[in-house]
Amino acid sequence: MAPTRSATHARINRRQLLSLALGSAVLTACGGSELEDAANRALQGQRQKLLDQTAGEAVAAGLVSASLRYADRKSSATAVVGLREKGAPAVTRIDDWLRIGSASKAMTACMAARLIERGQLSWTLSLADALPDLAAGMRPEFRTVTVEQLLAHRGGLIAMNNDADVGQFLEFLATQTEPLPDTFEDRRRFAAAWALAQAQPGVTPGQDFQYSNVDYMLVGMVLEARSGKSFAALFDELIVPLVGPGVSLGLPTTAGLARQRGHIGAFGAVRVFEALPPEVQVWQDVLNQASGGVFATVTGYAKWQQLHQQALGGEPTQLPAGYVQRLRTGVDGYALGWEVGALPDAFKQKVCLFHSGIVEGFSAYSVIALDGGFAIGAFTNTEGEGADADWVLRVLAKAIFGLQAGWS
Numbered sequence: 001m002a003p004t005r006s007a008t009h010a011r012i013n014r015r016q017l018l019s020l021a022l023g024s025a026v027l028t029a030c031g032g033s034e035l036e037d038a039a040n041r042a043l044q045g046q047r048q049k050l051l052d053q054t055a056g057e058a059v060a061a062g063l064v065s066a067s068l069r070y071a072d073r074k075s076s077a078t079a080v081v082g083l084r085e086k087g088a089p090a091v092t093r094i095d096d097w098l099r100i101g102s103a104s105k106a107m108t109a110c111m112a113a114r115l116i117e118r119g120q121l122s123w124t125l126s127l128a129d130a131l132p133d134l135a136a137g138m139r140p141e142f143r144t145v146t147v148e149q150l151l152a153h154r155g156g157l158i159a160m161n162n163d164a165d166v167g168q169f170l171e172f173l174a175t176q177t178e179p180l181p182d183t184f185e186d187r188r189r190f191a192a193a194w195a196l197a198q199a200q201p202g203v204t205p206g207q208d209f210q211y212s213n214v215d216y217m218l219v220g221m222v223l224e225a226r227s228g229k230s231f232a233a234l235f236d237e238l239i240v241p242l243v244g245p246g247v248s249l250g251l252p253t254t255a256g257l258a259r260q261r262g263h264i265g266a267f268g269a270v271r272v273f274e275a276l277p278p279e280v281q282v283w284q285d286v287l288n289q290a291s292g293g294v295f296a297t298v299t300g301y302a303k304w305q306q307l308h309q310q311a312l313g314g315e316p317t318q319l320p321a322g323y324v325q326r327l328r329t330g331v332d333g334y335a336l337g338w339e340v341g342a343l344p345d346a347f348k349q350k351v352c353l354f355h356s357g358i359v360e361g362f363s364a365y366s367v368i369a370l371d372g373g374f375a376i377g378a379f380t381n382t383e384g385e386g387a388d389a390d391w392v393l394r395v396l397a398k399a400i401f402g403l404q405a406g407w408s
Contacts, residue, residue, distance in 0.1 A: 115227055376400050
């Protein structure tokens with residue numbers, strides 16, 4: 001069975017992010033020392049209007065919903081516009097749960113850094129030493145790949161973020177004559193063994209960058225092996241106390257839960273995302289858990305961004321020191337679940353951390369200044385499809401650049 005585009009979640013690099021930005025809104029800041037409080041209230045009102053207007057424009061541009069947030073060191077504003085489900089009356093709310101896709105990866109990296117602080121593993125731990133039960137079947141070039149290299153997407157492993165790779169795996173499953181594994185853990189081990197046996201011509205493991213969801217799936221397995229706890233239990237122990245109840249690995253089961261439906265389609269032809277066939281979904285869940293399995297509310301994810309703003313700005317936080325240090329010293333490229341690079345135009349070559357996420361009818365962007373000066377989040381329950389599948393990301397990128405231009 002052929003996979004759909006939403007069987008994977010994508011990574012958009014800096015060059016692509018810049019090409020997706022098609023303009024920006026402009027807002028003149030107000031102020032004045034004589035009536036500082038009034039001026040601040042007026043400025044905040046104008047900023048809120050900017051957020052509301054930009055979110056409304058994003059929905060008018062074809063998104064089913066748009067949830068936006070901008071925060072500098074002194075103030076923030078949030079806007080949510082649109083519908084939870086196309087054709088249904090319920091409007092989106094600030095406490096709705098959204099999927100953030102590959103923007104989840106930084107949380108997995110943070111979990112690894114915490115266990116490293118505790119001495120339960122190390123940045124230089126190799127795959128062969130971390131997962132000895134899989135070592136015999138690994139291609140030799142993968143055995144010495146380290147945890148840090150996996151977190152930097154330098155494992156050299158099959159990407160599994162495109163239809164070709166997913167299709168290759170599904171074809172392999174179809175050739176199996178023995179019963180396939182029927183538990184999450186056994187499926188993950190089966191998928192890992194397959195991935196570790198796949199050659200990747202032209203890529204040198206441990207050196208070359210190749211974005212791979214398998215890298216993070218393997219990190220999740222290493223965290224479990226070294227801690228003796230499930231990845232889900234580790235997430236609840238290491239991430240939820242940092243951020244609060246507004247983030248969850250998988251969809252929360254809270255009664256009365258406010259959840260948006262995912263949507264997918266070409267521009268002007270968006271439809272509700274249909275669940276993947278069960279025989280595909282169980283494998284997608286294995287791949288997603290550590291690489292893109294987080295749900296969040298806008299305010300919940302905002303707390304994650306705020307921690308980064310504080311830490312990168314030099315304030316003490318509960319983020320692991322090794323995680324923060326590697327983000328601060330990250331060179332142009334990728335560091336622990338974040339793209340790192342200077343953004344032009346409205347960002348004025350400011351070096352930022354940023355990442356996108358696309359998964360099963362949802363899309364997201366997160367941008368944080370490397371000095372902690374600002375953070376921007378853009379989320380939607382819409383995913384592009386077809387020949388111009390990036391149209392949703394263009395809408396979100398335009399909103400991000402517009403907010404940066406209009407905020408000050």
